[in-house]
Amino acid sequence: VMVWLRRTTHYLFIVVVAVNSTLLTINAGDYIFYTDWAWTSFVVFSISQSTMLVVGAIYYMLFTGVPGTATYYATIMTIYTWVAKGAWFALGYPYDFIAVPVWIPSAMLLDLTYWATRRNKHAAIIIGGTLVGLSLPLFNMINLLLVRDPLEMAFKYPRPTLPPYMTPIEPQVGKFYNSPVALGSGAGAVLSVPIAALGAKLNTWTYRWMA
Numbered sequence: 001v002m003v004w005l006r007r008t009t010h011y012l013f014i015v016v017v018a019v020n021s022t023l024l025t026i027n028a029g030d031y032i033f034y035t036d037w038a039w040t041s042f043v044v045f046s047i048s049q050s051t052m053l054v055v056g057a058i059y060y061m062l063f064t065g066v067p068g069t070a071t072y073y074a075t076i077m078t079i080y081t082w083v084a085k086g087a088w089f090a091l092g093y094p095y096d097f098i099a100v101p102v103w104i105p106s107a108m109l110l111d112l113t114y115w116a117t118r119r120n121k122h123a124a125i126i127i128g129g130t131l132v133g134l135s136l137p138l139f140n141m142i143n144l145l146l147v148r149d150p151l152e153m154a155f156k157y158p159r160p161t162l163p164p165y166m167t168p169i170e171p172q173v174g175k176f177y178n179s180p181v182a183l184g185s186g187a188g189a190v191l192s193v194p195i196a197a198l199g200a201k202l203n204t205w206t207y208r209w210m211a
Contacts, residue, residue, distance in 0.1 A: 007064075014060045014069070017074035022084075023054050029043035042144075046137035046184030047191055049101060053077075054132045054192045055199040057107050058124060061204045067115035101148045102139040106132045121200060129196035133188030141181045 057070035078100060085098040110128040117123035 010064055014073055015076055017056060018073050019080050022054060022077040022080045042180040043184045043187065047179055047188050048105070049140070050133045050136040050188035050192045051195040053103050053106060053136065054110065054129050055197045057110055058128065058196045059199040059203050061111065061114060062121060062200055065119065067111045070107040071104060072179070074103035077103055079192065086173045096147050099144060102143045103137050106136045125196045125200055126193055129193040130189045131191035134185045137181045137184035137188060
């Protein structure tokens with residue numbers, strides 16, 4: 001009984017933290033970060049998303065030792081974001097007001113790396129972290145291409161508490177970078193590895209604290 005109670009506590013803990021991670025992602029103050037800024041700051045968005053996903057996913061994957069936990073973590077975040085999307089829609093905002101980020105495929109790559117390397121922690125950090133950073137911008141750009149017009153949503157339904165310096169601007173594609181997906185993937189792949197290592201180290205600290 002105690003073993004199952006402990007496992008249940010672990011998975012409940014994952015649910016709580018995944019929900020809070022999602023809150024940090026889609027709600028910054030009183031405006032929806034992703035819809036407003038995904039086009040205008042896609043590189044920054046990609047880096048923040050890949051690093052945030054990998055630190056939580058690898059932490060709980062190593063915590064449980066079960067390949068599939070990272071996907072479980074990303075699925076909770078996705079479900080919670082769809083709940084938030086439904087809530088905004090119920091308040092009268094358009095369906096495209098929130099574009100739900102795509103976390104699950106990248107988390108699946110992390111799980112597959114952990115499983116294919118026979119639960120090798122260092123391979124999960126290096127290979128899995130790289131794959132998350134490389135893949136997440138690609139999946140999210142495909143996601144954005146399916147949205148009618150994020151900038152139209154941002155301008156047509158401005159948040160009343162949005163500070164002036166965070167007002168969405170038209171993207172200057174080609175002046176600063178030519179390919180936001182390539183730049184986001186490159187930077188994300190580099191930064192996700194040390195952040196994944198941080199997640200693994202936090203796991204070690206957790207076990208020491210529990211002991």
